[in-house]
Amino acid sequence: MKSVSAKDLTGDVHRRWAQQRRELYRSLLRDPRASEATKAQAKKKIEATKER
Amino acid sequence: MQVVANIASNQIVTTGYEPEVGGSTLVNGQYALVIPPGVAIEVDGSSYILPQNSGSIPVQAVAELLVRFPMYDHVLYNYLLEDTDIADIDVSGAAPQPTGASVTPSSPAWFISGFGPGPNGPRCQVGRGSGPPLGVAPGSVCILPGNTNRTLGSTYGALVTTTEDLTPFNPGNPGTDDVMMWWEVATVTTSEDIVSGYGVTSGVNEPARRQLQKIDQEPATLFCYVSVDDGVTWFQANYLEPLDLAVPGTDLRIAFINSGTEKLYLLGFAMLFQDLP
Numbered sequence: 602m603k604s605v606s607a608k609d610l611t612g613d614v615h616r617r618w619a620q621q622r623r624e625l626y627r628s629l630l631r632d633p634r635a636s637e638a639t640k641a642q643a644k645k646k647i648e649a650t651k652e653r
Numbered sequence: 654m655q656v657v658a659n660i661a662s663n664q665i666v667t668t669g670y671e672p673e674v675g676g677s678t679l680v681n682g683q684y685a686l687v688i689p690p691g692v693a694i695e696v697d698g699s700s701y702i703l704p705q706n707s708g709s710i711p712v713q714a715v716a717e718l719l720v721r722f723p724m725y726d727h728v729l730y731n732y733l734l735e736d737t738d739i740a741d742i743d744v745s746g747a748a749p750q751p752t753g754a755s756v757t758p759s760s761p762a763w764f765i766s767g768f769g770p771g772p773n774g775p776r777c778q779v780g781r782g783s784g785p786p787l788g789v790a791p792g793s794v795c796i797l798p799g800n801t802n803r804t805l806g807s808t809y810g811a812l813v814t815t816t817e818d819l820t821p822f823n824p825g826n827p828g829t830d831d832v833m834m835w836w837e838v839a840t841v842t843t844s845e846d847i848v849s850g851y852g853v854t855s856g857v858n859e860p861a862r863r864q865l866q867k868i869d870q871e872p873a874t875l876f877c878y879v880s881v882d883d884g885v886t887w888f889q890a891n892y893l894e895p896l897d898l899a900v901p902g903t904d905l906r907i908a909f910i911n912s913g914t915e916k917l918y919l920l921g922f923a924m925l926f927q928d929l930p
Binding site: 604605606608611617618621622645646649 | 705713715717721725727728729741814
C-alpha cells in the first residue's frame with residue numbers, strides 16, 4: 602500500500618503536525634496520574650518532532 | 654469534503670462538501686474522492702489526483718490525517734485509483750479471511766447469523782491489478798453482499814488486502830500494536846434510461862443516472878478487521894477509533910466484511926499506526 606510517514610512531512614504540514622504532537626504529549630507530561638513509562642514515551646514522541 | 658473527478662482523464666470536475674447521510678452525488682462518468690472527516694485541504698486549479706505523489710490530493714489528505722491524529726507515526730492508505738492500488742487486494746483462493754475462531758471480539762454478529770468466508774477467496778469486485786490499466790475504474794471496488802443461497806452455509810462478502818510488511822517503517826523495532834482505521838463506503842444506484850411516447854412515462858426523456866449514496870460509515874453489517882500476523886488472528890477496528898492489537902506484529906492485512914444485503918462500494922481506506930516504543 603502507499604504510505605506517508607510523519608518524518609516525511611515538510612513545510613507547513615510538518616509545523617502543524619509537530620505543534621499538535623507537542624501539545625498532546627506535553628499534557629501527558631503534566632498529568633500527575635501518568636506513569637513514568639508513559640512520561641518517558643511522551644518525551645520520546647516530543648523529541649521525534651525535532652528530528653529533521 | 655469530496656472531490657469529484659472525470660473517470661477517464663482524472664481531471665477534477667468539482668469539489669465541495671460531502672452530502673449528509675442519505676444524500677447523493679451524481680457520478681456519471683465521474684468518481685468521488687472523499688477526504689477524511691476533520692481534514693481540510695485546499696483545492697485549486699493546480700490540484701491533481703494522479704500521479705499520487707507528495708503534491709497530489711490523496712497524499713495531502715492522508716498527511717493531514719497525521720496532523721489531525723499526531724500520536725501516530727505513519728499512515729498506509731489506498732484510494733483504489735490505479736492498478737497498483739488494486740494489486741494490494743488479495744483475490745486469491747488462499748487469502749486468509751476472518752473466521753469465528755480467529756476474530757476478537759469473538760462471536761461477532763456475522764458469525765452468529767451463520768456467515769462464513771467464501772470458499773473460493775474473498776467475495777469482492779475489483780478491477781485489474783496488473784497489466785494495462787484497463788478495467789480499473791475508480792469508485793467501482795465493492796464488497797459484495799452476503800450470500801444466503803448456498804446449501805453449504807451462508808458466505809459474507811469480503812475484501813482482504815495483501816500482506817504489507819511493516820518492517821521498513823521502523824527497522825530498529827519493527828511492527829505495531831496500535832492502529833486506527835478510516836474508510837469510506839457508499840452504495841450506488843443507477844436509474845433507467847427512459848425515452849417514452851406512451852403510458853405513464855409518456856413524454857419522459859431521461860438519461861440513466863448513476864448516483865453515489867452517502868451512508869453511515871458503520872452499518873451494522875459492515876466489519877473491519879486488522880491483522881498483524883498475516884491473517885492468523887484478526888482484531889475488529891471501529892471507524893476512527895484507536896485499536897490496541899495486544900501482540901505486536903509486522904505482517905499487516907486489513908479485511909472488510911459485509912454480511913448485509915447490499916453491495917458496498919469501498920471508495921478508500923487508510924490505517925494510521927504507531928511505531929513500537
